[in-house]
Amino acid sequence: MELKNIKISSSPQINHFLSTSRIMWIVSAALFPAGIWAIYQFGLNVLLVILVSVGTAALTEGLLELIFRQKNTLADGSAFLTGLLIAYNMPPHVPLFIPVVASFFAIFVVKWSFGGLGTNWMNPALAGRVFVFFSWTGGMTKWTLPMNGKMADTITGPTPLGSLKTGLLGMSDSITGPMDLLMSEGFPVSYADLFWGRIPGSIGEISAFLLLLGALVLFLLKIISWEIPVAYLGVFSVLIWIFGGLPFGQGAFTGDVLFHLLSGGLILGTFFMATDMVSSPVTKTGKLIFGAGCGFMTFLIRLYGSFPEGVSLAIIFMNIFVPLIDRFISPKRFGIENGGKA
Amino acid sequence: MKKSMTFPQGGVHPPEGKELSEHRDAKTAPFPARAIIPMSQHIGIPAECIVKTGDVIEEEQLIGKKAGFVSANIHSSVPGKVVEIKDVFLPNSIKTQAVVIEMEGSFSRSGKENEKQNWRELDSETIVEKITEAGIVGMGGATFPSHVKFTLPKGKVCETLIINGVECEPFLTSDHKLMLEESEGILEGIEILSQILSPRRVCIGIEMNKPDAIEKLDTLVKSKNLPFEVSSLKVKYPQGAEKNLVKAITGQEVPSGKLPLEVGAIIANVSTVFAVYEAVTLNRPVVERYVTVSGGAVAEPRTLKVRVGTPVKDLIEECGGLVEEPVKLISGGPMMGFTFYDLETPVTKGTSGILALTAKEVKAAEQSACLSCGRCIDGCPMGLNPTRLFKLLDHGKTSEAGDFGLLDCVECGSCAFMCPARIPLVHGFRVGKKILRSQQKKA
Numbered sequence: 001m002e003l004k005n006i007k008i009s010s011s012p013q014i015n016h017f018l019s020t021s022r023i024m025w026i027v028s029a030a031l032f033p034a035g036i037w038a039i040y041q042f043g044l045n046v047l048l049v050i051l052v053s054v055g056t057a058a059l060t061e062g063l064l065e066l067i068f069r070q071k072n073t074l075a076d077g078s079a080f081l082t083g084l085l086i087a088y089n090m091p092p093h094v095p096l097f098i099p100v101v102a103s104f105f106a107i108f109v110v111k112w113s114f115g116g117l118g119t120n121w122m123n124p125a126l127a128g129r130v131f132v133f134f135s136w137t138g139g140m141t142k143w144t145l146p147m148n149g150k151m152a153d154t155i156t157g158p159t160p161l162g163s164l165k166t167g168l169l170g171m172s173d174s175i176t177g178p179m180d181l182l183m184s185e186g187f188p189v190s191y192a193d194l195f196w197g198r199i200p201g202s203i204g205e206i207s208a209f210l211l212l213l214g215a216l217v218l219f220l221l222k223i224i225s226w227e228i229p230v231a232y233l234g235v236f237s238v239l240i241w242i243f244g245g246l247p248f249g250q251g252a253f254t255g256d257v258l259f260h261l262l263s264g265g266l267i268l269g270t271f272f273m274a275t276d277m278v279s280s281p282v283t284k285t286g287k288l289i290f291g292a293g294c295g296f297m298t299f300l301i302r303l304y305g306s307f308p309e310g311v312s313l314a315i316i317f318m319n320i321f322v323p324l325i326d327r328f329i330s331p332k333r334f335g336i337e338n339g340g341k342a
Numbered sequence: 343m344k345k346s347m348t349f350p351q352g353g354v355h356p357p358e359g360k361e362l363s364e365h366r367d368a369k370t371a372p373f374p375a376r377a378i379i380p381m382s383q384h385i386g387i388p389a390e391c392i393v394k395t396g397d398v399i400e401e402e403q404l405i406g407k408k409a410g411f412v413s414a415n416i417h418s419s420v421p422g423k424v425v426e427i428k429d430v431f432l433p434n435s436i437k438t439q440a441v442v443i444e445m446e447g448s449f450s451r452s453g454k455e456n457e458k459q460n461w462r463e464l465d466s467e468t469i470v471e472k473i474t475e476a477g478i479v480g481m482g483g484a485t486f487p488s489h490v491k492f493t494l495p496k497g498k499v500c501e502t503l504i505i506n507g508v509e510c511e512p513f514l515t516s517d518h519k520l521m522l523e524e525s526e527g528i529l530e531g532i533e534i535l536s537q538i539l540s541p542r543r544v545c546i547g548i549e550m551n552k553p554d555a556i557e558k559l560d561t562l563v564k565s566k567n568l569p570f571e572v573s574s575l576k577v578k579y580p581q582g583a584e585k586n587l588v589k590a591i592t593g594q595e596v597p598s599g600k601l602p603l604e605v606g607a608i609i610a611n612v613s614t615v616f617a618v619y620e621a622v623t624l625n626r627p628v629v630e631r632y633v634t635v636s637g638g639a640v641a642e643p644r645t646l647k648v649r650v651g652t653p654v655k656d657l658i659e660e661c662g663g664l665v666e667e668p669v670k671l672i673s674g675g676p677m678m679g680f681t682f683y684d685l686e687t688p689v690t691k692g693t694s695g696i697l698a699l700t701a702k703e704v705k706a707a708e709q710s711a712c713l714s715c716g717r718c719i720d721g722c723p724m725g726l727n728p729t730r731l732f733k734l735l736d737h738g739k740t741s742e743a744g745d746f747g748l749l750d751c752v753e754c755g756s757c758a759f760m761c762p763a764r765i766p767l768v769h770g771f772r773v774g775k776k777i778l779r780s781q782q783k784k785a
Contacts (some may be wrong), residue, residue, distance in 0.1 A: 006683045007670055007706075010769035012755030013699065014356060014512070014676040016717075019707035020762045023715075076710055118711030118763070225720075282716035282729060326714075326730075333725040333747050334351065334585065335598040 020117075023223055023277075024077030028084055030214030031272060035088070037210050038203040041146040042092035043154070046203050050087040052096050056103035057083030064112050078117050082106055085125035088204020088268060089312065092144045093154060098136055102128035122319040123279045126269075126312045133312075143200040159201045160194070161264045163187050165308040168247055176248055178259045194262035205265040215271035224275040227284050231291025232270045232298075237261065239299040247303065266298065269311035279319045286322075286329040293318040348576035349586040352723035354756045356579055356677065358551065359513035359703070363636045366644035368519040371633075371660050375445050377420050377651030378688040379405065380430055382438035384479040385486045386412030391439055397424045401450050402627055405441050408474065414487045414691075415477035419629035419649040421447040433673035433680035433687060440688070443651070456624040466538040469622055476621030477628050477691075482506060482517075482582065482611030483674050485692035488618070491608065492538060501606025502592055503541035505532055505615055507548040507555065508575060508582035511675025514695045516632035517612050519645040521548070521555040524616050525562050531619030532570060539608060544570040545591050546612075549577045579677060580754040584609050586723050598750050613694075628691050635661045639668035639698035648689050654696050655685040668698035669706075676703075677755040710763040718757035718767060724750045728757035728767045735774040744778050751775065 018026075038046045061079040065072050073079070086102045106128030111120045133140045145157045158166070160182055167181045175181050182189055193199055197207025205211075218224045237257045244255020260266070274280065274294050281290050294314050301310025382388035389406030393399060399418050406416030418441075426442040461469060474489040494500060505528075509517040521528060536544055546563075548556045553574075560572040575581055575590055585596045587609060594605040602609055610618075613631060620626040629650050636643035641662025648657060654671070658664060672679040673693055689696070718728035726747050734743040751771045758767040 003667065003671070003683070003685070005667060005669060006681075007704075008681045008683060009670070010766060010772065011679060011753070012677045012759045012768065013670050013672050013679060013681060013697075014703060014759065015705040015707065015764060016354075016356075016760050016762070017705055018762050019705075019764060020710040020713060021707070023713075023762050073710070076708075116711065118713050277713040277715035280714075282714050282719055282727070284716075284720070287716075330727055330746075331719050331722070331725045332351065333598070334589075334723065334750065335595045335600070336725075336747075 018221070018223065020078075021076040024081050026221060026223060027218065027272065028077060028081050030217050031084055031088065031204065033210040033213060034204050034207055034268075035084075037197055037207045038092065041148070041197065041206065042144050042203070043147065046092050048096065049090050049092070049094060049099055049203060050084065053087035053090070053099040053103050054080055054083035056100045057086065057107050060104050060107040061112075064108065073117065076117065079107060082111070082125045082128075085204070085273065086128050089125065089129040089202050089265070091140060091142055092203055093142065095136075095139045098132050098139050101135070102132040105131045118278055120278055121323065122316050123273055123276050126273055126316050129312050130316060145200050146198050146206070148198050157187060157200055159264070159308065160187070160189055160199055160259075161302070161308040171248075173249070176250060177245070177256045179256065181248075191258055191262065194259065199263070202265060205268045208262045208267045211267045211271060215267075218271070224271065225284070225287065227287035228275050228280060228291040228294075229270050231288045232274055232295045233261065233266075235292045235295030236266070236299050239296065240303075243299075243303060260302065264302070264309045265311040269315055270294075273312075274315050274318075279322060281322050281325045281329065283326070283329050283331055286325040289325055289329070290318055290322065293321065347573060347590050348578050348581060349589045349723060351725055352721055352756065353578040353580065353586075354721045354759055355577070356512045356759060358577075359636065359676075360515050360518070360551065362513065362638075363634050363643040363645055364515045364518060366642070368523055368632060368645040368647055371646040371648045371652060371657060373420050373445060373649050374652040374656055376425075376653070377418070377422070377443045377445065377649065378430060378440050378653060378686070379416060379418065379443065379651040380432060380438045380440040380688065380690060381406045381416060382432070382436055383416065383485060383650070383690040383692060384414045385484065386410065386414070388438055389413060389416045391427060391441060393424050393441060395424050395427055398422070398447070399424065399443065400447075401452060402629055404627075408477070412487055412490055414479050415475060415627065417477060417627040417629050418443055419651050420445045421449060430688070431684070432690065433682035435680070451626070456626070458623050459625065461534055461622045462537070469534060469538050472622050472625070473618055476617065476626065478614060478617045478621060479628070479691050480611060481613035481617060481628075481631060481691060481694075483678065483692050483694050488610075488614055491610070492535065494539065495603075498603055499606060500539040500541040500603070500608050502543045502545060502588075502608075503532070503535060503539055504587060504591055504607055504609045505544070505546040505612060506582055506587060506609050507546055507552075507559075507612040508587060509552070510549060510577075510579045510582040511677055511679075511694070512579075513636045513697055514634045514675050515636075515645050516634045516694050518552050518555055520616060520632045521552070521612055522558060525558050527619040528612055528616050529559070529562060529566065529568060529570070530623065531615035531617075533568070534618055534622050535610060535615065541608070546570055546572045547575050547581075547587055547591055548572065549575045549581060551577050580723055580752070580756065583723065583752050583754055585752070598747065631689070631691065631693065633657065633689055633693055634695040636695065637668060637672075637697040638700040638703050639664050639666050641665045650691060651688045653686045653688055657689070657696055658685070658698065664698060666700055669701045669704055670697070670699045672697040672699065677759065678753065707764050709765060712763050712765060715762060717760040717762065721756035721760045723754060723756060724752060726750060728771075731774070732765060732767050732770050735770050740774060740778050740781060743774055748774055748778060
């Protein structure tokens with residue numbers, strides 16, 4: 001046999017099957033079930049939001065690469081994933097210009113002006129979401145009630161966390177926790193509703209179950225590791241357990257951990273955005289610190305901030321510390337006492 | 343038998359690929375009609391060629407003389423006539439003189455039973471002399487001349503003699519087959535080494551994916567009542583790397599920048615030990631070795647017993663030829679081996695395998711920017727931060743990379759294997775180390 005295509009290369013001669021583009025496409029695929037659920041719950045409008053977000057992200061990246069004569073990187077899936085995550089952070093009936101602005105901002109300002117893939121110091125999707133959230137808060141906080149299989153006109157209503165925040169202002173004495181409060185506000189939910197995703201909320205955040213399913217795939221393929229999620233959810237849960245009951249006039253150690261874990265964007269944020277490789281630390285110890293910081297910040301914002309939801313702000317706040325964490329946390333070097341000087 | 347030890351930090355699990363060749367028995371490859379025998383088959387000074395074109399030589403005759411302390415003798419693997427002395431390129435990108443021998447005449451040694459010498463009365467110097475004569479080098483692939491390793495510097499004691507039967511490189515089954523087929527010889531080789539090194543502890547380390555070899559050696563050690571331990575190790579690459587093997591077996595860490603002897607350990611590959619046995623008991627030089635010919639492009643992958651100097655082409659033919667076009671031809675294992683393109687490339691003392699891998703096995707992908715995923719850090723068995731080291735080197739900060747442990751890198755390939763961005767980390771470190779060493783020399 002003639003050998004025409006023999007490659008000469010430096011060792012190692014083989015690679016792990018996960019490449020950059022494989023990782024991006026697998027993460028995107030792991031998010032799919034939650035998106036399909038959102039279409040079922042909120043109608044076809046959701047699909048439009050997803051297409052617009054992904055389209056804008058891809059178009060922005062493609063055009064920038066064309067203008068600056070750089071290699072086209074759309075195939076690596078990174079812009080697609082950013083667009084998808086932005087859509088998942090939008091209310092189901094968001095005015096369509098909002099995801100357009102968010103995707104453009106994410107790709108152009110956050111990703112591209114800092115050097116493109118790998119050099120953005122903040123999660124682009126989250127930065128895009130936060131940007132439009134503060135610019136068009138009205139459009140970003142108009143929620144739709146889930147259809148739960150019934151064909152119905154679009155009815156708006158608050159998210160569980162949102163009605164919790166407003167309900168706390170004029171609460172009667174008989175209320176002992178978030179579930180009670182939501183009942184008295186006229187938007188009763190059960191833990192099962194929260195778990196399966198029969199609640200109002202952002203497109204991609206409502207079904208804890210489907211998100212966890214996707215996250216499990218990422219765990220099994222070792223695309224995400226346990227450090228960030230465990231530290232994030234661990235610290236958050238402990239703090240909620242200790243302090244979560246106080247606003248309801250209950251004692252310490254009475255917080256409703258389950259309610260807080262299952263509501264809002266916590267599951268989506270923990271497994272799909274805090275774990276973003278580029279904007280999280282490189283070492284295991286660093287990841288633990290980062291995750292713990294995210295948990296602490298989410299707790300602070302949810303319980304004491306003026307917004308109902310704190311996940312995206314908490315994560316981008318911790319993104320800022322990543323270069324610092326990576327500078328000071330090094331792996332323990334082999335054959336050097338105390339792990340070495342650096 | 344001690345159970346399932348391993349080194350604690352880092353390490354990766356590449357697809358094993360050993361199933362391709364391990365179910366076939368080792369077989370003796372035909373002798374080469376034209377043997378190409380390079381004068382540099384080891385680390386150190388090339389041997390000095392002592393034959394010329396037209397010379398008629400015998401099997402196992404000395405043709406290259408050791409030219410310094412860190413150098414090794416080279417012998418002819420076949421009888422015949424020297425038809426050419428020419429320069430060849432070896433896969434490790436070394437250009438060296440090679441003696442081309444056309445096989446003819448009769449075999450003085452092969453197929454004949456040699457009388458076994460009694461070595462138990464010999465002193466250490468005589469035994470090391472025999473090892474030197476035979477041109478033995480580290481046959482796991484490092485090819486460091488063995489007589490240097492087995493001569494203890496003054497004041498040093500060998501606490502632990504570790505016999506390396508780990509074979510952690512994917513696809514390779516040459517040490518595995520050797521352990522099964524030459525167990526007696528290996529154990530006698532270990533006895534010989536024990537006599538010259540007088541270690542307090544002798545440990546044979548084998549990974550658990552070779553249960554038959556573990557069982558065979560363990561049974562034999564027990565029936566012969568030898569003071570050796572057979573350690574079964576968890577499968578993890580690079581367990582066969584000296585420092586990681588010492589850590590797995592003794593729990594001790596060889597300090598940065600030092601040799602294993604610093605903690606009293608000497609490591610010898612099973613193939614090297616077998617060569618010692620043949621040299622000392624049968625006065626036989628290194629002219630033959632076990633070579634795994636494997637990879638998805640090979641029709642019948644198997645381990646062959648091959649004469650040094652046999653062109654790769656003959657081996658691939660012996661294994662049924664190529665069934666599909668390979669994208670890489672590799673000498674050695676896929677993690678640390680070298681690619682080559684010429685099928686006339688000869689087998690040398692350090693060739694543990696010849697692999698013809700398909701695109702599916704190589705899993706190349708387009709290089710992208712670093713994602714800071716940290717998979718390289720998780721994989722590094724030396725606790726280094728490969729992504730940081732690479733960025734420092736990329737920015738010309740070589741001495742700073744040195745401060746972060748660049749010279750500790752053993753080039754095992756774990757980081758670059760894991761890298762989703764396919765950044766050529768190991769290649770960068772290899773170049774960086776060279777620059778750093780030359781800077782240090784100047785200073």
